[in-house]
Amino acid sequence: MPDDLPSNATTSRDHWDKLKPLAREMRHVPTPAEDQLWQAIRNRRLNGAKFRRQHAIDAFIVDFVCIEQQLIIEVDGTIHEEADQQLYDAERQARLEGLGFRMLRFTNGDVVRSLPGVLEVIGAALASP
Numbered sequence: 001m002p003d004d005l006p007s008n009a010t011t012s013r014d015h016w017d018k019l020k021p022l023a024r025e026m027r028h029v030p031t032p033a034e035d036q037l038w039q040a041i042r043n044r045r046l047n048g049a050k051f052r053r054q055h056a057i058d059a060f061i062v063d064f065v066c067i068e069q070q071l072i073i074e075v076d077g078t079i080h081e082e083a084d085q086q087l088y089d090a091e092r093q094a095r096l097e098g099l100g101f102r103m104l105r106f107t108n109g110d111v112v113r114s115l116p117g118v119l120e121v122i123g124a125a126l127a128s129p
Contacts, residue, residue: 030054033108034063034075040119041073047126058099060092065101069129072096072103073122075111 030038034053041051041064049066057065057072064073079085093103104125106118 031075031077031108033077033111036115037064037073037075037106037111037118040115041122046119047123049126057096057101060096062096066126069126070101071122071125071129072101074103074105075108076105077108 030053038051038053040046041049042053044050049069049071051064051066051073053064054061055065062072063075065071074089076089089105096103102125104122106121111118
């Protein structure tokens, strides 16, 4: 990989150097819900959209992102029900939205119990940039 990041990079070199190993590790140990959703959206399987998983944007790693549509998808476990985590998530989401991204959030249970419904919501978001 060249020393400079590509022009379409979504994070700085400093952030990339810190986040890359963590993102790589997270890709190797997805939650069952993340893996189930990834299998449904990878390789342009949903509306022809290209998604990346565990991708660095700014100072964050997002679960899934379609760069072309500026759409982030987060799959949240029970830790996201805690007050401190909800505050962090809201601040993180505001920052990412400030960069021009839209965000969809689903719980692990949503994905596992109702994948077709989750895919329908994502498909609708892809259809209306």
